[in-house]
Amino acid sequence: xxxxxxxxxxxxxxxxxxxSEAVYLKLKQAILDNRYPPGAQxxxxxxxxxxxxSRTPVRESFVRLQQEGLLxxxxxxxxxxxxxxxxxxxxxxxxxxxxxxxxxxxxxxxRPDRAELSGLVRACDDMEKALAGPxxxxxxxxxxxxxxxxxxxxxxxxxxxxxxxxxxxxxxxRARMFTLSLxxxxxxxxxxxxxxxxxILAGDGERARDLYFAHRKRGGHELTTIIERHGIQxx
Amino acid sequence: xxxxxxxxxxxxxxxxxxxSEAVYLKLKQAILDNRYPPGAQxxxxxxxxxxxxSRTPVRESFVRLQQEGLLxxxxxxxxxxxxxxxxxxxxxxxxxxxxxxxxxxxxxxxRPDRAELSGLVRACDDMEKALAGPxxxxxxxxxxxxxxxxxxxxxxxxxxxxxxxxxxxxxxxRARMFTLSLxxxxxxxxxxxxxxxxxILAGDGERARDLYFAHRKRGGHELTTIIERHGIQxx
DNA sequence: GTCGGCATTAACGCATACATTAATGGACGC
DNA sequence: GCGTCCATTAATGTATGCGTTAATGCCGAC
Numbered sequence: 001x002x003x004x005x006x007x008x009x010x011x012x013x014x015x016x017x018x019x020s021e022a023v024y025l026k027l028k029q030a031i032l033d034n035r036y037p038p039g040a041q042x043x044x045x046x047x048x049x050x051x052x053x054s055r056t057p058v059r060e061s062f063v064r065l066q067q068e069g070l071l072x073x074x075x076x077x078x079x080x081x082x083x084x085x086x087x088x089x090x091x092x093x094x095x096x097x098x099x100x101x102x103x104x105x106x107x108x109x110x111r112p113d114r115a116e117l118s119g120l121v122r123a124c125d126d127m128e129k130a131l132a133g134p135x136x137x138x139x140x141x142x143x144x145x146x147x148x149x150x151x152x153x154x155x156x157x158x159x160x161x162x163x164x165x166x167x168x169x170x171x172x173x174r175a176r177m178f179t180l181s182l183x184x185x186x187x188x189x190x191x192x193x194x195x196x197x198x199x200i201l202a203g204d205g206e207r208a209r210d211l212y213f214a215h216r217k218r219g220g221h222e223l224t225t226i227i228e229r230h231g232i233q234x235x
Numbered sequence: 236x237x238x239x240x241x242x243x244x245x246x247x248x249x250x251x252x253x254x255s256e257a258v259y260l261k262l263k264q265a266i267l268d269n270r271y272p273p274g275a276q277x278x279x280x281x282x283x284x285x286x287x288x289s290r291t292p293v294r295e296s297f298v299r300l301q302q303e304g305l306l307x308x309x310x311x312x313x314x315x316x317x318x319x320x321x322x323x324x325x326x327x328x329x330x331x332x333x334x335x336x337x338x339x340x341x342x343x344x345x346r347p348d349r350a351e352l353s354g355l356v357r358a359c360d361d362m363e364k365a366l367a368g369p370x371x372x373x374x375x376x377x378x379x380x381x382x383x384x385x386x387x388x389x390x391x392x393x394x395x396x397x398x399x400x401x402x403x404x405x406x407x408x409r410a411r412m413f414t415l416s417l418x419x420x421x422x423x424x425x426x427x428x429x430x431x432x433x434x435i436l437a438g439d440g441e442r443a444r445d446l447y448f449a450h451r452k453r454g455g456h457e458l459t460t461i462i463e464r465h466g467i468q469x470x
Numbered sequence: 471g472t473c474g475g476c477a478t479t480a481a482c483g484c485a486t487a488c489a490t491t492a493a494t495g496g497a498c499g500c
Numbered sequence: 501g502c503g504t505c506c507a508t509t510a511a512t513g514t515a516t517g518c519g520t521t522a523a524t525g526c527c528g529a530c
Contacts, residue, residue: 002429014359018310019484024475055512056291060298069395075253076512091393093336098396111495117310158326160304163398181507214251254514278481289515290482311482312519 004207020057027051027061031070031081032173038083038235041074042048069171082173084232086227093220100149101213103156104196108205112158117155120197123148127190138180145186146173148193175235179226189219256290260285262296266316267408268307273318273470276309304406316381318469319410321462327407334400336448338391339431342438345392352390355432358383362425373415380421381408383428402419411470414461424454 027047029037048058062079065071071079084092091191099208126144130137151164192215227235262282265271279290281295286293286429297314300306306314319327331409365372381404388400429449434443 045511056484056486059295060514063295063298064302067299078511091395094337094393095395095399097334098337099330102329106329158329160326160330160403164330168395280481291514291516294483311523313481 001088018057019053020060023047023051023053024061027058028068028170028229031060031065032057032170032176032179033060036081036116038081038174040081041078042071042081046078051114052209057060068167082171084171085234086224086232089172089175089220089224089227092168093216093224095168096165097213097216097220099161099168100153100216101160101209103153103161103165104200104212105205105209106156106158106161107152108208110155111203112200114201117197117200118181119151120148120155120193120200122199123151124190124193127186127193131185131187131190136185139177141186141190142177144179145189145193152196175223175227178235179223182226183222192218241400244336253292254288255295258282258286258288258292259296259299262293263305263405264305265298266300266442267405269409269412271314271316273409275316276313277316277431278313281313288453303402317406319406320469321467324410324455324459324462327374327403328451328459329408330403331400332394332448332455333458334403335451336444338360338388338393338396338400338443339435339447340440341391341393341396342387343435343438343443345390346438347390347435349436352432352435354386355390355428355435356382358386359425359428359432364430366420366422371420374412376421376425377412380424380428387431410458413470414458417461417465418457424450427453 036042044055044058044062047061048055051058062071066073066079069082073079073082081153109226124146127141127148130140130144149169153162156162192211196208196211196215199211226232271277279293282296283290283293297306297308301308301314304317306316308314358379362376362383365375365379384404385401388397391397398435427446431446431450434446462470
């Protein structure tokens with residue numbers, strides 16, 4: 001199970017747990033984990049009974065998840081889990097090609113010290129470790145890759161920018177996991193991450209931006225190619 | 236009153252009007268029109284009685300508007316209308332400097348014909364008209380400016396990108412309207428729009444992107460300067 | 471006089487009841 | 501036999517009630 005995006009909160013909440021929040025988190029995780037297949041129609045009452053809550057918090061979760069693009073509310077017919085078309089994937093990667101290089105540029109402008117980037121370095125280490133053995137652990141690699149990109153988004157110092165990146169990453173999450181075994185071993189990808197970190201540490205914003213853009217473009221192209229070659233229409 | 240963003244739907248809805256949708260639209264418009272001042276605390280029941288609906292659709296609207304960044308749900312204390320700090324304005328313009336040039340680049344890549352760009356040209360005409368007379372109509376100019384940018388976002392062919400641009404424009408809407416009378420006459424700005432349209436028609440994606448980036452950067456810088464000079468802390 | 475604790479109350483979070491709508495199936499007529 | 505219309509029903513959209521929380525104000529003690 002991939003850790004949920006956007007949650008690095010260390011403070012434990014002294015307030016009573018809200019049911020609507022719990023439903024939201026669990027439902028989101030279930031969608032990301034592909035426990036509800038894309039295109040599936042779900043009823044409010046079904047989720048309500050599955051999560052042992054009433055329809056009210058379920059509806060609230062539906063609204064939030066619709067805005068995040070993970071499902072679509074069909075009036076009078078519950079919700080439909082979003083299924084990504086090749087066109088959607090193109091959209092997502094166009095957005096990421098715009099936002100992620102900006103994020104890394106902003107991060108460099110902030111002149112982060114080594115300690116701030118330790119999360120990125122650890123993610124790189126984990127990516128390498130995952131591919132090192134005789135049996136590469138692709139899921140572990142994907143988790144570390146995701147950690148790298150999400151950490152970088154959060155480090156950029158622009159909350160809105162970070163939130164947008166995380167949102168579209170979540171949208172693409174299932175597609176990435178699905179195509180994981182169809183793509184070549186991401187050895188080059190891992191090296192590219194290191195190069196980005198080096199450029200950040202060197203304070204070279206332009207190089208970091210260009211490297212990150214190339215990395216994102218290559219990744220997007222790779223995924224698009226796989227989708228086309230396999231004739232995948234929805235995922 | 237500025238037209239609500241994201242609504243150019245021509246089809247009239249044959250479905251029965253939903254109260255929650257009406258509340259959402261009216262409340263959003265009220266916030267954009269500054270009828271609820273930034274920082275204001277509002278109760279669910281207050282909105283419910285004002286809009287003659289029950290608390291349920293009001294809560295649903297709150298959730299949607301929170302995700303759009305127009306208000307913040309304070310648990311057990313209703314909502315607080317978002318107030319933008321100078322830092323927020325910086326964030327918004329960083330996002331726009333990233334997304335808007337990408338949008339115009341995508342638009343050029345689509346090779347639009349003159350007819351598709353008629354909305355942009357009309358917006359330029361209206362901007363010029365608004366500034367032409369002896370008494371420049373700044374509100375009319377701002378409306379046309381907003382129309383230009385929103386049309387361009389929608390024309391780019393990437394729904395996600397467009398939605399993100401519209402969202403942050405809405406967030407900045409009040410601040411823009413507020414500072415309208417504090418800035419110099421936007422004569423240069425209007426000319427810059429024309430240049431972007433010309434570059435699009437010429438099929439020169441790189442020039443269009445650079446022009447749009449420069450335009451956005453100048454606009455953001457102008458607004459930031461005004462905010463600093465006047466020591467504005469929240470708007 | 472001031473500070474702390476308790477009671478009162480107002481508002482929310484959730485559950486549930488009610489109204490509305492759209493779909494499904496059966497029956498009737500052609 | 502087939503098509504259409506109506507009734508039934510299931511699920512949503514909205515309203516409302518109930519329990520809980522937190523804030524406010526009062527009272528008593530120090």
